[in-house]
Amino acid sequence: MTDSRNVAAVAAGKEDVVLQWVTFKLDNETYGINVMQVQEVLRYTEIAPVPGAPLYVLGIINLRGNVVTVIDTRSRFGLDAAEVDDSSRIVIIEAEKQVIGILVDSVAEVVYLRRSEIDNAPNVGTEESAKFIQGVSNRDNELLILVDLDKLLSDDEWAEITQL
Amino acid sequence: MSKSVDETVFDFFSVLLQEPTKEVQTSAEDKPTPTASNSNSVSLKKQHSKTFKKPNINNSLGAVVKKVAPPPHQQEVKKAFAEPQVDKASLSKLLSAVSKPEVKQPESKPIHIGEVDSVASDKSAQQVQDEIKLKAQQVRLQLEKAVVQESTVDDVKIISSQNNKEPEISADTSLDKAEVNVSEVELNVEEQHKSSVPPSITGNLQDVLDDEFQVLFFNVAGLTLAVPLVSLGGIVKIEHINHLIGRPNWFLGVQTRREQKVNVVDSCRWVMPEKYTQELADSIDYQYLVMLEDSNWGLACESLVNAVRIDKSHVNWREKPGKRPWLAGVVKEQMCGILNVQALIEMLDAGLGCQDSID
Numbered sequence: 001m002t003d004s005r006n007v008a009a010v011a012a013g014k015e016d017v018v019l020q021w022v023t024f025k026l027d028n029e030t031y032g033i034n035v036m037q038v039q040e041v042l043r044y045t046e047i048a049p050v051p052g053a054p055l056y057v058l059g060i061i062n063l064r065g066n067v068v069t070v071i072d073t074r075s076r077f078g079l080d081a082a083e084v085d086d087s088s089r090i091v092i093i094e095a096e097k098q099v100i101g102i103l104v105d106s107v108a109e110v111v112y113l114r115r116s117e118i119d120n121a122p123n124v125g126t127e128e129s130a131k132f133i134q135g136v137s138n139r140d141n142e143l144l145i146l147v148d149l150d151k152l153l154s155d156d157e158w159a160e161i162t163q164l
Numbered sequence: 165m166s167k168s169v170d171e172t173v174f175d176f177f178s179v180l181l182q183e184p185t186k187e188v189q190t191s192a193e194d195k196p197t198p199t200a201s202n203s204n205s206v207s208l209k210k211q212h213s214k215t216f217k218k219p220n221i222n223n224s225l226g227a228v229v230k231k232v233a234p235p236p237h238q239q240e241v242k243k244a245f246a247e248p249q250v251d252k253a254s255l256s257k258l259l260s261a262v263s264k265p266e267v268k269q270p271e272s273k274p275i276h277i278g279e280v281d282s283v284a285s286d287k288s289a290q291q292v293q294d295e296i297k298l299k300a301q302q303v304r305l306q307l308e309k310a311v312v313q314e315s316t317v318d319d320v321k322i323i324s325s326q327n328n329k330e331p332e333i334s335a336d337t338s339l340d341k342a343e344v345n346v347s348e349v350e351l352n353v354e355e356q357h358k359s360s361v362p363p364s365i366t367g368n369l370q371d372v373l374d375d376e377f378q379v380l381f382f383n384v385a386g387l388t389l390a391v392p393l394v395s396l397g398g399i400v401k402i403e404h405i406n407h408l409i410g411r412p413n414w415f416l417g418v419q420t421r422r423e424q425k426v427n428v429v430d431s432c433r434w435v436m437p438e439k440y441t442q443e444l445a446d447s448i449d450y451q452y453l454v455m456l457e458d459s460n461w462g463l464a465c466e467s468l469v470n471a472v473r474i475d476k477s478h479v480n481w482r483e484k485p486g487k488r489p490w491l492a493g494v495v496k497e498q499m500c501g502i503l504n505v506q507a508l509i510e511m512l513d514a515g516l517g518c519q520d521s522i523d
Binding site for chain 1: 406411
């Protein structure tokens with residue numbers, strides 16, 4: 001499978017680009033987001049709830065004078081809620097020209113992946129959250145699930161959180 | 165009183181042979197059976213016109229009855245033929261007992277009810293044969309002149325159920341009026357069987373299996389399933405399954421295996437979603453993955469039972485894909501479902517659950 005992808009890449013005349021991914025844990029699974037979209041990683045701070053906000057919005061935080069909306073990633077991914085602990089982090093990202101924070105269980109590391117090392121995720125999902133995954137990669141016998149942050153919210157939802 | 169079935173059958177056919185005229189030979193070419201137009205029907209096909217003498221009838225038919233007649237019928241038959249007059253209802257039962265188990269075979273190979281013992285041992289037997297041949301020719305001539313209509317074919321009724329495709333043959337009470345040369349009757353179910361099978365999304369599993377094939381039995385939440393070894397891609401020990409968001413609930417996740425990703429199916433949830441409860445889920449301890457052919461799909465199972473060689477006839481094959489094309493049939497002895505792996509793969513690839521429509 002990997003060979004075929006390599007052949008395809010060579011045939012297309014493209015370089016096997018190396019990409020960096022920030023990995024984080026959520027419900028014992030490892031996810032990766034493109035490092036170019038990550039602005040910073042924060043320890044957990046108080047999140048102020050916003051009345052009338054969508055369920056996937058935990059609230060807002062003040063980041064050096066800027067108001068940042070924090071998304072409940074577990075809820076968005078259809079996972080059960082979990083208590084916040086010392087390892088919980090808020091990852092500040094930029095997607096769809098907006099800056100938001102996502103709450104994760106922990107942040108692990110930055111990994112380097114060649115494009116050829118990324119496979120498509122099994123295409124059996126019909127749920128909304130299936131589209132969040134842009135690929136998977138096998139690292140040290142562990143599966144790294146790569147998240148497409150731009151698809152974390154729909155266009156309407158991106159527009160909605162700007163109004164908060 | 166201790167007549168064997170062989171003797172009973174011999175007595176019956178002796179009575180038939182001694183009665184004059186009204187002898188009928190039945191064949192697919194000569195006359196259509198009442199259900200000949202039905203795709204599920206069973207036609208009677210004429211074989212080589214071997215006739216036989218009494219002792220040979222005894223031998224040949226007795227041998228057949230030994231093969232197919234179930235024991236419960238023996239007592240009834242004995243009672244019926246111990247009396248001087250032939251009990252016609254018992255004759256019906258007798259013939260149905262002889263024929264029914266044979267035609268149930270899903271392979272539908274041509275089944276011969278009765279095989280003529282070709283060894284003629286004495287001259288008197290030869291004479292009897294000649295007489296019977298003569299009578300048979302006469303009857304054949306009569307039949308050619310007369311148009312045999314379906315409604316009048318009351319000597320032998322072949323009843324086939326459209327639903328269960330299990331032809332049932334019963335003899336009418338007028339059997340005593342006619343000679344039914346059972347050795348010339350062949351139940352040719354093969355063509356009907358082929359045409360009765362509706363197109364499945366994957367073709368017929370039976371076509372790719374040998375007459376004798378090996379299956380692996382495995383357990384899932386108390387349910388035993390069988391997979392033909394030809395469809396088995398391998399067995400993988402479950403180590404770490406990565407859950408993927410946005411997948412169907414029966415999709416347990418992905419396990420890496422030799423740098424490949426195995427899609428793990430929660431077999432219990434997929435096969436019997438209606439029985440899947442949290443309590444059941446908690447009790448399940450998946451240990452292995454049964455890989456499906458060369459696909460990336462693996463069925464999670466709790467234990468592997470064994471691999472045994474079974475005959476095709478030991479499986480009650482499903483003739484209609486119905487709502488469960490993944491279920492090829494039921495292994496009779498173990499009473500467990502046998503998987504049509506190709507169909508299963510296609511359903512899983514399409515993200516379909518066990519009860520989802522395939523259309």
